Amino acid sequence: MDEKGENWKLTLAYDGTDFHGWQVQPNQPTIQGELSDAIYRIVGERVLPQGSGRTDAGVHALAQVASCLLAAPIPPANLQRALNRSLPASIRVLAAEIAPIGFHARHSATSKTYEYRIFRDDLCSPFLARYAYALNWPLDLEAMTLAAAQVIGEHDFSSFAANDPDRNVRDENPNSQPSFVRTIHNSSWDMEGNLLIYRVTGSGFLHHMVRNLVGTFLDVGRGNLAAAAIAEILAAKTRSAAGSTAPARGLFLVDVRY
Template sequence: MQNWKVTLSYDGTEFHGWQVQPEHATVQGTLAEAIQHVTGERVLPQGSGRTDAGVHALGQVASFALAAPIPAANLMRALNRSLPPSVRVLAAHKAAPEFHARHDARAKTYEYRIYRGEICPPWLARYVYALNWPLDFDAMQQAAQAVCGEHDFSSFAASDPDLKTRGEGEPVCHVRTIFQSSWSREGDLLVYRVRGSGFLHHMVRNLAGTFLDVGRGHIAAEALPQVMAARSRSAAGPTAPARGLFLASVEYDQEGQP
């Protein structure tokens, strides 16, 4: 058996997220079907993380093992012929036997994109949150920088009762480390980029929604430490729409090479 690492880009609009779900199109399920079509082998590729319905990826990473002795370039070409146009394999490499796309990930970078023009072009509408309200960019930048470092991000975790415990009553740890968090202006876009050790369910969308509330003057930038300290979802702002979110890249210590 040969372990593989593949890097994917996808338009998440028509998918019910990454993880396989009965009777729903998912990225994981679509990739598994393409692998089976190419190699005849049934595998379940393991992603670096689960993107939600409607969320896109520029650099998702998946790993899986195959018995077929296929060259990397041939595997990449064959998968792209079998996959729908909304999913592309950007790279395929043989990986170390122990490599796992999720367990070995050391950092991830997400982008959230907001369109600021008067009329959002239809070819962008699936990939941005169109929002032309007046926003205080400097306040949003200040708020974004306030979340850097190691914190309990309970205030930005999805309000899902099923996620409050794991196993036999063990609380889910909401502590994460954010290495970089900032906004930039790029033409008609405002782009929020955040790089961290890991992210909670809906965390980036909840951060983006909170920073937008800061930009509108609904939350003071100076209040972000208090929002985090509250450890309550109700203390933060709304969840920004999925369509503006991209998983930009995933980092590994040894890049999974054998």
């Protein structure tokens, strides 16, 4: 144990619909804020858990990871149980475990995987509408698959980042000079029942990067953009070269590796 207490690793799932993203904000409900308040109610310590990444308003998580130091001695199973009793039903702690003192949810991460889900039938159930982008326009899946493959590897993703460089640098490179270079290990589209799912795994992601990739690939699928144009968009290094930002409700953080 460190002189300040134990270092905790918390794995969470949440429905992001009713929250203004991960990061705590004044007078707004956030995942980080709810978790911080729940910890305070349980152990009386005011901490700000650090997440593996800052999911935006409306974005969901199947396995977000957070870390924080707590001085109170509490068994992991007891902390998990108490947090789930204190948190709103839309946030669940899947696991609570003591981590090495040098572990940090964001800085220690080696890769993250996101999914973007598009509902492809005529009528989207109200029980699914919060968790998928309902889009029944004709799409060329083969062209979208070719486009997605072009972002695999190390690239400068300036064209797919939101126009807020300070946010991008703080999220993924807190101690370095501004860089928009990321490495993508997998980028693919698959049909699973009535859902078209984009899966992407990478070393890290810029603000809005996945949603901007999806919006651009949808332009390819509609025939508004050639699949080969992705290389030109990457080379342009300007947000205006890429497509629109896909809605937040279809995006899930599904896995973080360390």
